[in-house]
Amino acid sequence: MDRFLNRLRQPNPGDDGALAVTLQGESLMLLPERAVFWPSQSALLVADLHWGKDEAFRRQGSPVPPGVLTADLKRLKHCIDRWPVERVYILGDLIHNREGMSEDVVHEIVAWRETVPVEMILIPGNHDRHLAQLPLSFIIQVMPYALTVAGFEMTHDPTSRSPSSDDYMIGGHVHPLFRIRSSNDLIMLPCFYFGPDYALLPAFSEFTGGFVVNAERDADVYLTDGRVVLPAPRRGFGRE
Amino acid sequence: MIEHWFEAQGWEPHSFQTDCWAAQRAGCSGLVQVPTGSGKTYAAYGGCLDLLKLPEPPGLRILYITPLRAMTRDLELALRKPVEALSLPAAVESRTGDTSSTVRTRQRRRLPEVLLTTPESLTLLLTYAEAPRLFARLDTVIVDEWHELLASKRGTQVELALARLRQWHPQLKTWGLSATLANPQQALTHLAPHDAEAVHITARINRPIEIESIIPVDIRSVPWAGNMGLRIADALIERLDPAVPTLVFTNTRNQAEMWHDALLQAKPEWSSLIGLHHGSLDREGREVLERAIKDGSIRIVIATSSLDLGVDFSPIEQVVQIGSPKGIARLMQRAGRSNHRLGETSRLICMPASALHLLEFAAAREAVARGEIEAILPPQEPLDVLCQHLITRSLAEGFDEDGLLAEIRSTAAYADLSHARFDWALQLVAYGGKTLRSYPDYQKLAKQEDGHWQIRENKMARRHRMMIGTITSETSVQVRFVNGARIGHVEESFAGRLRPGQKILFAGRTLQVHRFRDMTLFVRSAKGKRAEVPRWMGGKMPFSNQLAQALRRSFQEIAEGEGGSSPEVEALQPLFATQQELSTIPKAGEVLVELCQTREGFHGFCFTFEGRVVNDGLAALLAYRMGQVRPATFTIAASDYGIEWLCPERYPFKEMFRERESLFSEEHLLRDTLESINVGELAKRQFRGIARIAGLTFDGYPGSRKSGKQLQISSGLIYDVFSRYDPDNLLLQQAQQEVLETQFEETRLRETLRRLRESTFVLRDTPRPTPLSLPLIADRLTSMLSTEALEKRLARIQQQWTDS
Structure with missing residues (x-):
């Protein structure tokens, strides 16, 4: 267990921390930035960005210091620049709520958007309903609730629906976390979850909580501390 | 007045009661410190009954603060009795979270002459614009269970409310009622800092406590480790009888559930006479049960600390403690729940959950006899409570900075509050601190032209009123x-x-x-067995300092062959013989270190008998320091008795313990502690309460299910964001400080290190785990294995001992 934690704490220098997995014959790169790069489609998959969440909290009286949105946008741009990305699929909850979409926030996003010349496609989530329409200046194409590409059905919350076909679903919504307990330590890390019927992406925003998932026998879980992606330790290993 | 009533009742007032009445009539403040159930209430209340005579105009004269909402109903009756008997023209009412809105509205027009309330309801009442008028004729404040409040931030909240009341009544008579505590002077200073002449009244009555342990006939049937005790449940069950109303205290909710179940299994015919009471049960259900105990329809109750305080259960004749007593004052408090009457003996039956608990009972009895009880230390200058108070005071007419600082400094908790810290808190609540200073949308408080600070929006004011209080609970x-x-x-x-x-x-x-x-x-x-029992965090309560000392003394007496006097020590002889044979029993000035190899690896044990809190900190600290000299991977465990380091490879513990001066050094203590433990993670957990109290997080409006879940925020996230974007935030430092003080009791840790440096170390290689080390191994395993598997494993190990 401690050896596992050490691996998390000391990633190989020079490594970008990504981990390649094969899913339904497709090769996917799991990125420590909490995103997935899909080489055959030149696509980046992200879920639960919750833009403007910190702003929403300030507006209702929690003194959250500014900086979250800027850091999140920077990280997203880093992924887009680092990998040969042509389009970004956003698997729902792009924005947090209406209050969070203040003038300043919209301004910052529009300015950022000009620096990322890629196609952006949103499959809306429950939070996106708070806003009747995204600002046009975001230049984000909005899809219906699901979109199938190369045998993967992308949708915000795959846990609550059955697939429209036999397609494997990919989504977010849950903000999956994995809990690791060692002799004197307890950590919770965002994780990628690959179950029998669907995959769940970690929430992209750093300003999100989450829900602890278990590594069932028929599921693969990969976790990340922001620098490296690793397979989750198996049962009998620091589990409660 | 009160004398007439006592006479009419045929009661003889005790001297501490007449002392108290005299002091009150002389206009003093004070602290009444007598054992539970001795008649404190009438001692403090009796002297102010004179205030309720005509021709005084109506309005609030006596304010009675109690920590427990559940207690108000009984107290209200008790306070009303003499008023009615003496036909005094006064109303006695309560005001708590349960009071109906009609009554509350009426009370906001005019308060009764005697008002019973909780700290939270009082603070809330003080935020209304009409407060100065409502409290204009207040004469005396009585704070019940002051020892209980003092230990927590609720006490700090009471101090601040009293400071507010003193703005209108500088000589406010303030009386505290408290169970016995070791530092009454400090308790008094925090209650009535304005009155240097405040009196401290103790009863010279001894309320005898009789402590008896259940000693199973076959001592070998008592497990040597574990905290549940169900294996020997019969030994207790045969002592129970619905004819004798009994309160059975456990240490955790989990244990209460399991014992309740075991009792039902053993005595299904009693099912309608047995009740279960703990803090996680629905409040209405608990109240029904409390009434049933009082009217005698429920005869045996399994409870946790949820019944430590409060309601007078007169029918209860017998109290049982299952498992470690954990503290002397706590044990006395629990014992006092039987025969809640003056002068009568409190009887307490102690049921061991594992063998060494018997020794703890004997040690506790000794400590009770010697009057060694715990000191209660109030929180010092908590910034989160200050932040909340600043918003509280910005409601109604608002405040001016200098005046409020002076008012706050008049409390003992904030007597040394610096201008800088006050300013920092004000900036945080007003503008969101320096990071949001240039952010006009945030502003909560506004400075008026006359220099007064006031809350900016009514919506904020409403929200704050709902958030008042310092009680925080787990999600x-x-x-x-x-x-x-x-x-x-x-x-x-x-x-x-x-x-x-x-x-x-x-x-x-x-x-x-x-x-x-x-x-x-x-x-x-559902029916059937194989049920999971919820475990609640924070259920593991550590030993108090006093109990730890008493236990060390007991061990020394046994080692020196003087300990045979108590039946518990007598019964434990086989266990001590095994301990002596495998290792040794440490004498005065000695610390025992045992080394042992098992299939798990190489174990080092150090028995400090310092209580789990200190041992936890010490275990990590020493592991870190040993690792500096010779690196290794340790699995660490700590219990009330000692510490275990488990190492997969052979580790030179002996060499390490030879370097006592450096191992137990107080130098770089803070640095090494911060290095050795994950303070960040612990502080993050501690921050939960702080964020909630300081108003950084909002629980949502009660009752509205879809209270905008997207507006709830976890304190862990705020902690992360602060650490990253506002690392100088003082609330983060407070969280870290609270972790070091409350989780690691730095002061006690230093004392322990000093004691260890001056001790002689006895190092023993043992062929297998000993009666002292087995509980430590067991505790560590509990967190890794299911209960069932663990019990089997332990039984097997113990079997090996008995066989050999």
């Missing part, structure tokens, strides 16, 4: 039947692990999980 999940009936609550982490169909034991029944949704766990009634 809990409601447990409901599928039809919606409430049963209670469990921790989110427990609910999250359950799967539909799984059975749990909760509220004394077997329930089947239906689904977990929207922070509610829906269940159905």
Whole structure:
């Protein structure tokens, strides 16, 4: 267990921390930035960005210091620049709520958007309903609730629906976390979850909580501390 | 006045009561410190009854503060009795979270002459514009269970409310009622800092406490480790009889559920006479049970600390403690729950959950006899409470900075509050601190032209009124039947692990999980066994300093062959013989270190008898320091008795313990502690309460289910964001300081290190774990294995001992 934690704490220098997995014959790169790069489609998959969440909290009286949105946008741009990305699929909850979409926030996003010349496609989530329409200046194409590409059905919350076909679903919504307990330590890390019927992406925003998932026998879980992606330790290993 | 009433009742006032009445009539403040159930209430109340005579105009004269909402009903009756008997023209009423809105509205026009309330309701009342008028004729404040409040931030909140009242009544008579505590002077200073002449009244009555342990005939049947004690449940059950109303105290909610179940299994014919009471059960259900105890229809109650305080259960004749007593004052408090009457003997039956508890009972009895009880240390200058208070004071007419600082400094908790810290807190609540200074949308408070600070929006004011208070609880999940009936609550982490169909034991029944949704766990009634029992965090209470000392003394007496006097020590002889044979029993000035190899690896044990809090910190600290000299991977465990380091490879513990001066050095203590433990993670957990109290997080409006869940925020996230974007935030430092002080008791850790440096170390290689080290191994395993498997494993190890 401690050896596992050490691996998390000391990633190989020079490594970008990504981990390649094969899913339904497709090769996917799991990125420590909490995103997935899909080489055959030149696509980046992200879920639960919750833009403007910190702003929403300030507006209702929690003194959250500014900086979250800027850091999140920077990280997203880093992924887009680092990998040969042509389009970004956003698997729902792009924005947090209406209050969070203040003038300043919209301004910052529009300015950022000009620096990322890629196609952006949103499959809306429950939070996106708070806003009747995204600002046009975001230049984000909005899809219906699901979109199938190369045998993967992308949708915000795959846990609550059955697939429209036999397609494997990919989504977010849950903000999956994995809990690791060692002799004197307890950590919770965002994780990628690959179950029998669907995959769940970690929430992209750093300003999100989450829900602890278990590594069932028929599921693969990969976790990340922001620098490296690793397979989750198996049962009998620091589990409660 | 009160004398007439006492006479009419045929009561003889005790001298501490007449002392108290005299002091009150002389206009003094004071602290009444007598054992539970000795008649404190009338001591403090009697002297002010004179205030209720005509021709004084009506309005609030006496304010009575109690920490427990559940207690107000009984207290109200007790306070009303003499008023009615003497036909005084006064109303006696309560005001708590349960008071109906009609009554509350009426009370906001005019308060009764005697008002009974909780700290939270008082603070709330003080935020209304009409407060100065309502409190204009207040004469005396009585604070009940002051020892209980003093230990927590609720006490700080009371101090601040009293400071506010003193703005209108500089000579406000303030009386505290307290159980016996070791530092009455400090308790008095925090209660009545304005009155240098305040008196401290103690009763010279001894309320005898008789402590008897249950000693099973076959001592070998008592497990040497574990905290549940169910294996020897029969030894207790045969002592129970519905004819003798009994209160059975356990140490955790988990243990209460299991014992309740065991009792039902053993005596199904008693099922209508047995009750279960703990803090996670629905409040209404608990109140029904409390009434049933009082009217005698429920005869045996399994309870946790939820019944430590409060309601007078006159029918209760016998009190049982299962497992470690944990503290002297706590044990005395529990014993006092039987025969809640002056001068009568309190009887307490102690039931060991594992063998060494017997020694703890004997040690506790000794400490009770010597009057060695714990000191209660009030929180010093908590910034979160200050932040909340600043918003509280910005409601109604608002405040001016200098005046408010002076008012706050008039309390003992904030006597040394610096201008800089006050300013920092004001900036945080007003503008969101320096990071949001240039952010006009945030502003909560506004400075008026006359220099007064006031809250900016009514919406904020409403929200704050709902958030007043310093009681914070774990994120809990409601447990409901599928039809919606409430049963209670469990921790989110427990609910999250359950799967539909799984059975749990909760509220004394077997329930089947239906689904977990929207922070509610829906269940159905079920039959059958194999049920999971919820575990609640924070259930493990550490030893108090006093009990630790008493226990060390007991061990020394045994080692020196003087300890045979008590029946417990007598009964434990076989265990001590095994300990002596495998290792040794440490004498005065000695510290025992045992080394042992098992299939698990190489164990080092150090028995400090310092209580789990200190041992936890010490274990990590020493592991870190040993690792600096010779690196290794340790698995660490700590209990009230000692520390275990487990190492997969052979480790030179002996060499390490030879370097006592450096190993137990106080130099770089803070640095090494911060290095050795994950303070960040612990501080993050501690920050939960702080963020809630300081108003950084908002629990949502009660009752409205879809209270905008997207507006709830976890304190862990705020902690992360602060650490990253505002690392100088003083609330972060407070969290770290609270971790070091409350989780690691730095002061006690230093004393321990000093004691260890001056001790002689006795190092022993043992062929297998000893009676002292087995509980440590067991505690460590509990967190890794299911209870059932663990019990089997332990039984097997113990079997090996008995065989050899």
